Amino acid sequence: MRFRGKLVDISCIQHFTRVLGTISKIIKSCVLRITPTTWYFILSEKVVSGGVQIWCELPQGHFFDEYAMDGVSAEDNEIYLEVVPENLVKAIRTAQAAKWIKIKLTKKHAPCLTVEVDLPTVSAHSRLVVHDVPVSVVPHRMWPDYQEPELPQFDVSICMPQIKTLRNIVEKMKNLNNCLTLAANYNGELKLSVSTDMVSVSTHYQDLVNPVRRDMGSDEDREPQAFSEAKIDIRRFAQFLSGQQVIPNRVICNIVHKRVVHFYLQHEDVSLQYFMPVIAT
Amino acid sequence: MKEHEFRSCGEIILKMNCVIPGVNIKVFGRAVHSLSRIGEELYVEPLEHGLALRTVNSSRSAYACFLFAPSFFQHYDDGSGQTINGSGKEEEEGEEESIRCKIAMKSCLTVFKSVYTLEKTVERCKIKLDMNESRLIFQLHCRHGIVKTHNLAFIECETLQAVFSKDMCPNSLRASARLLCDAVQNFQNNQEEVTLIVKPDKILLKNYVEDEPDPTKVVHTELRLEPEEFDNIQVGVDSEVTFCLKEMRAILAFAEATNLPISLKFETAGRPIVFSIDSDSAFEANFVLATLADTMTQQRVSSQAESKTSQKRKYTSNSRPSVKASNKSQNSRKESDSMHVGRANKTEEQSARINEHEESRRKPNNKSPDEQGRSNRLNAALSELMNDDMDDVMLDQETREEISKQPIPPASGATSVSGRDNETDRITTGSPVPSTSRENVSPLIPLQSSKPQIFNITTEDIEMKENEEEEEEELVPGTPPSKRFRSMFFGSQASTITQSSQKALTKELSVLAEDTDDEG
Structure with missing residues (x-):
């Protein structure tokens, strides 16, 4: 198993940092899957421990100037590592003006992703900082646990309004109750509501876009006004919204009535899918 | 606007009075902020060659001192005698009856809360230390004639002084x-x-x-x-x-x-x-x-101790917590009885070790075979200790505890032979050697042989065995070495030491006296 990559372009470094920053805000520890074309950050919680699933894809060509890897074997040319994204972010945070960053898979005190940064200096001297971020290698037999989650048949699919405004609303709602009901219909309406014994607050969005899906044919008999809803953990939702460091081009919210909420974020070629389970009532 | 002080020259009441000009207020404020990140108390001492602000952190592993020369001030009078106006030039050697005090860092920090606004608004800052009124007064003269006065209560104290030398460092x-x-x-x-x-x-x-x-x-x-x-x-x-x-x-x-x-x-x-x-x-x-002491020696010691491990292990099964408890109370009684030996070469780290022993003894599931967990626990205890306030009094009690045990022979015939062999061995190594190194001129406090030589040699040999066992636990191979910051702070302790504890520290303090005057 070998991996090495080099980031040189300053905008790539900054973008990479922001993407990792977003991931680290929503996931404590996850699996990094390295393939010849793509980096994946995967979280696949068991249902008993929450059931959250996250799938994030970063095409390596967008970030790395040099990229070389050897997987476990020729036919399984992939590497699965368990990493703490926050450690990676901390390692590259001071590298925002670096000349280059090298990321290598090394065997030091433990298996490590070694991040080497050539820091900028006022003089011509080089100042090299090396961070050994410990990782653990996921054995081949565990790989099937980290396959791309299958998309369920959604009851409704809607483009989300600006994350920033949503975040403010959800932060306020967070003080009222622990769960929030997210409801949407095919008429471009999105409703966020939280209720307690004393009060019930809801925010309505109108005229949002319902993206058209290719496999939607069977849903044509649906009432466009009918809301599909799901009750989710408000803290998790707030964390997801506030963790965003990239302003994505598109944020789509898909709801399976009373089963699951699926957020799909896309920015250039980077995409992130977040499956948020509903709270049983 | 000149401040007019009514004071007769030969007055016994001491008054410090100084004025910081607006351009220097930022530096002074930053200094206070910097000190506040280290210690919780600010020691203020006006000296004839400047105003000293000092602090020490709670574990006494860090000491900070700012000395503001008279030229830093618009007006500086340390209160020891003559008043000098303008930039301080020659000053008469007053007798060493200076004023010192300490204030809570927090209260001082409120005076200089926002360095940014201070810089913008304050034209000058007066600092007065008046023993008569028992107040340290900060007066901020701001723009538009606004005057903010902070009266801070203080505690009189000894000089805080770390013993170190900069000039000898290679x-x-x-x-x-x-x-x-x-x-x-x-x-x-x-x-x-x-x-x-x-x-x-x-x-x-x-x-x-x-x-x-x-x-x-x-x-x-x-x-x-x-x-x-x-x-x-x-x-x-x-x-x-x-x-x-x-x-x-x-x-x-x-x-x-x-x-x-x-x-x-x-x-x-x-x-x-x-x-x-x-x-x-x-x-x-x-x-x-303070810097961590060399870990090499510790590793060597731990490997030595490891060889003895197997021998001891057989004793571990018959321990009874109830016996421990009673022993403990006996110990404490003995502690209070024996006050006679003064052992000076006691270091903080050793007391840390003692505490560590105590800590692990208190754990109910001492016999867990999971060594990893154990070492983790020890680590946790240790790091807790590092954060702990190494109170002088406590430290000294520990000293006495140790001392009280040393001269007492392993009592009662219940002591098993093999256990005893080890024991006497240790005691000789750990016996209070008349300390030589401490009395050196060097400020270095000798690192004690890295193994803790603390045993509760009491009537029950079970207790003794347990100690051995604990020691063995401590030396689990692969256990990270414990932290050992050497202590280097003295002075100012005198005020906090209780009467009973003073004995053991007498030596230490007498050594210090030489170094205390000249400040780095």
Whole structure:
């Protein structure tokens, strides 16, 4: 198993940092899957421990100037590592003006992703900082646990309004109750509501876009006004919204009535899918 | 507007009075902020050659001192005798009856809360220390004739003084604050300590991870600096020193704000490292940080002890917690009885070891076979100790506890033979040798032989065996070495030491007296 990559372009470094920053805000520890074309950050919680699933894809060509890897074997040319994204972010945070960053898979005190940064200096001297971020290698037999989650048949699919405004609303709602009901219909309406014994607050969005899906044919008999809803953990939702460091081009919210909420974020070629389970009532 | 003081020259009541001009208020404020990141009490001492602000952190592993020369002030009168106006020139040698006090850092910090607004609004700041009124008064004269007066209550105290010397250090580095700040930024905020490695051709900064519960789960960071980046570099001996990052950040915060270069003077592991900022003639700052003692010796000792392990293990099964408890009470009784021996070469780290013993003894599931868990626990206990306030009184009680046990022979025939052999062995090594090293002129406090020689030799030999067992636990192979910062702070203790504890410290204090006067 070998991996090495080099980031040189300053905008790539900054973008990479922001993407990792977003991931680290929503996931404590996850699996990094390295393939010849793509980096994946995967979280696949068991249902008993929450059931959250996250799938994030970063095409390596967008970030790395040099990229070389050897997987476990020729036919399984992939590497699965368990990493703490926050450690990676901390390692590259001071590298925002670096000349280059090298990321290598090394065997030091433990298996490590070694991040080497050539820091900028006022003089011509080089100042090299090396961070050994410990990782653990996921054995081949565990790989099937980290396959791309299958998309369920959604009851409704809607483009989300600006994350920033949503975040403010959800932060306020967070003080009222622990769960929030997210409801949407095919008429471009999105409703966020939280209720307690004393009060019930809801925010309505109108005229949002319902993206058209290719496999939607069977849903044509649906009432466009009918809301599909799901009750989710408000803290998790707030964390997801506030963790965003990239302003994505598109944020789509898909709801399976009373089963699951699926957020799909896309920015250039980077995409992130977040499956948020509903709270049983 | 000249301040008019009514004072007769030969008055016994001492008054310190000084005025900081507006241009210097920022530096003074930054100094207070920097000190507040180290200690919780601010020691104020007006000296004839300037106003000294000092602090020490709670574990006494870091000491900071700012000395503002009379030229820093618009008006400076240390209150010892003659008043001088303007920039202080010659001053008559007053008798050494100066005023010293300490105030809570928090209360002082409120005076200089926002350095930014201070800089913008304050035209001058008067500081008065009036023993008559028992108040330290900060008066901020702001623009538009606004005067803010802070009356702070203080406690009279002894001089706080760390014993260190900068001039003898074989290694010295001088660098701009910018360089060091940039370097330190690469370390994570939760990082406790950093190791500085100097060799003639390279300078490395590494995070210190050996005391982490699981070193394989920690990010290792290593930063290499080119010697050319430093203003000045002198490496007498290759060395590796480990010190706390938190205090270093406090120093850097000040140095960066004032944009002054920092000198680092140090020797080897276990000897203090001194950071000083002395390029401005109006003030100087010295920060003394303890460094971790060399870990090599400890490792050697632990491997030795390991060989004895198997022998001891057989005793571990028959321990009874109830017996322990009763023994403990006996111990404490003996403790209070014996007050006769004064053993001076007691170090903080040893007391830490004692505490560690106590800690592990209290754990109910002592016999757990899971050694990893055990060492983790010990680590937790240790790190807790590091954060703990090493109270002098407590420390001294521990001393006596130890002392009281040493002369008492392993009593009652119940002692098993093999156990006893080990025991006597240890006692001889640990017997209170008339301390020589401590009375040296060198401020170094000798590192005690790394093994704790503390045993509760009491009527029950079970207790004794348990101790052995605990020691053995402690020396589990692969256990990270314990932290050992050497203590280096004295002075100011006198006020806090209780009467009973004074005995053991007498020696220590008498040694100190020589060093106390001249300040670095």
